[in-house]
Amino acid sequence: MSKLVFAINYKAYETAFNETALEIARAASRASDRYAGVRIVLVVPASTVSRVREIYDDVYVEHADPVGLGPYTGYIPADALKYLGVKGVLVNHSEHKLPYRDVDRVVSSSRSQGLESMVCADTPGEAAGLAYLRPTYIAIEPPELIGTGVSVSKARPEVITEGVKAVKAVADIPVLAGAGITYREDVIRAVELGAEGILLASAVMKAKDPSAAVDMFSEALSSARR
């Protein structure tokens, strides 16, 4: 059975850029060793990739633009991903939505470079459409719960069950659950509902003790029963 996934989205919090970014990477490294059944993916800003990669190597970049290599000042071309040293790319996050064809461009480009992709969806319907693109992972996050501390597993469990069903009807792609995940039981419940991992941000990035948070969520996933 493949590992459950714990994806930490650094977003653009101060902790995504300062020393905490590295502290979290060290915590991820330790937790990865401790919880063998859990894959921890750090999703970081383009400018943070190099520094985090020195500590931990399962790193995605938070976004890529649907362009090739060329005269595109200030963009991160999908086709440049292989040069970043990342394992994959997160795309279509609730805070950075793209039209479908642009998500397609980024997912296809990452695949043709031998890299992974994680695409976000607001709803089971959006997830179903994205499943046709065959990304490595699909993360479903009801946007109204993101950053609230009220978890999708508690407030909108049907989004997970229906999302998993909608995706699996198209292709066997692991579905991650996200939005408002804060407590150990949010994780346990998400997995019971069919999620094969979680995507979260503020519960780690804004935690008083980010390292402890990394360990706690890793342990929770490790204990979750599928």
Place this chain on the structure above:
Amino acid sequence: MSKLVFAINYKAYETAFNETALEIARAASRASDRYAGVRIVLVVPASTVSRVREIYDDVYVEHADPVGLGPYTGYIPADALKYLGVKGVLVNHSEHKLPYRDVDRVVSSSRSQGLESMVCADTPGEAAGLAYLRPTYIAIEPPELIGTGVSVSKARPEVITEGVKAVKAVADIPVLAGAGITYREDVIRAVELGAEGILLASAVMKAKDPSAAVDMFSEALSSARR
């Protein structure tokens, strides 16, 4: 008298991400030592900053987004610039145009972090408006000449002279000239027309010998008479 500026925009060419990115940084380092009257600024993608900074420290990032630190997945917040280790930020490039207020946000934010900014303008009129924002530099580039090998100094000299005049009527900000700069004499002529530096990309990034190109343009600026 302040130094003439040689700004190299890495854009998103393959050479902005691969080993050539570092080779250019080494060439910039050598040329900086050799030509004391020239300031070489490397304008690089966010993902390349860390690696280039290990070799050369006069580095700008190619773009920043008009947002603060917070939940902005996949953006480079203007307010995060100080964490990137850059000296400044290029913004409003012809390939990444923003509304005026967003340029304002980025320039103001960089200033409040003690950093520099270089803003691009298509025309003297756009440059005049941007001068009110008091960026460190203004670079004027007629978009129709960018990447053509036909230089602004030859094809549209009045853009430089009128641009300088329009900017200086507002504030004493150095004006750089760009677009199509390819030959030594393009540089000489730009300075004669009033430019206090040049901004270029393909003439270095797509050169057969990028290091030689760095040296050639640095020498040209060093020889130019104001």
Place this chain on the structure above:
Amino acid sequence: MSKLVFAINYKAYETAFNETALEIARAASRASDRYAGVRIVLVVPASTVSRVREIYDDVYVEHADPVGLGPYTGYIPADALKYLGVKGVLVNHSEHKLPYRDVDRVVSSSRSQGLESMVCADTPGEAAGLAYLRPTYIAIEPPELIGTGVSVSKARPEVITEGVKAVKAVADIPVLAGAGITYREDVIRAVELGAEGILLASAVMKAKDPSAAVDMFSEALSSARR
């Protein structure tokens, strides 16, 4: 059995704004009377709606923005559709792509105002996702064929068959085919492949005799066998 649909996208051709816009409306009126099994929908710019409506009343607007009524200068709010006198709204056209949630906003808003919606998709996968929004129609158009004169029915027949299959697996929504439709047989073939109508633009808007084109495509749909 419901009528086959002939949707004419005026786009922003000169003929969408000048007297030809009204000539096409008159032709649509005549053809509607003549071919009882065909529903002709005119998809027109917001500024053209009033004038076309005086002649023909089965009119959609070409786009609406995902905002409510309020301080949104220069936008056509989805929530204002009922005031436009249209039957529905086209949204997510290949030339005006939106993120999924914005399409959702427009479709939901049109439905809550008792109006119809037609959403465009590049691919069967995009169409499948959009089917979850329950629009009135889904039009599939491979973008690379739009405006070429090479029809989807000939060049990419599998886009129609797979698109129909992908949509019907989600909900019983009529699928229109579009892109490059030029000849009578393109229409016949599209219907044979499962399309319940066609969406086209240049074959009418840029025709030497737009009225004759309206009649020809209407007749073709009328003759097509499902």
Place this chain on the structure above:
Amino acid sequence: MSKLVFAINYKAYETAFNETALEIARAASRASDRYAGVRIVLVVPASTVSRVREIYDDVYVEHADPVGLGPYTGYIPADALKYLGVKGVLVNHSEHKLPYRDVDRVVSSSRSQGLESMVCADTPGEAAGLAYLRPTYIAIEPPELIGTGVSVSKARPEVITEGVKAVKAVADIPVLAGAGITYREDVIRAVELGAEGILLASAVMKAKDPSAAVDMFSEALSSARR
């Protein structure tokens, strides 16, 4: 001496689309007759132009897109303005900001069609840059006051005086003041500060008696001393 301008921005308020849109046009017609020194310009959504034009003919459209006539579904091309029956176009409003070159495209296109343009600016600096485009009018509106009921004339009078100065240093273009204008004295004061007209929205569009508001502001402009 040219007339003072009273520009009413319908925005996308419900009253921009329903019967009030026409009531305001009738009030504008009456006030235009009554106050000879005042030019009343109605700035309306593209979909409202035809209906308002039957009542009153000094009408601008709220926005145009920087494209030509052609395959641009759901856009209002700058080059289509002449077909709309408008006198001009408002562009770059605070709620619909464009990069400088796109404003340039719209202003140039309107001029080449023999039409007028009114461009908005947040600040004197933005206004100065836009003056180089030679629009018919420039309207300065500090965005933080729009819709607040706290007028620019009272809260930020220096924006008007400096804006007028910055524009006139470039070209002799009438400057309108906007943002928060609510009371008769806001208008009087704006003109005293150098404005040659006002641009407002909510004080008419959300008024209990929009017709009375139209009359009141017209009378105020008529009484203002330059």
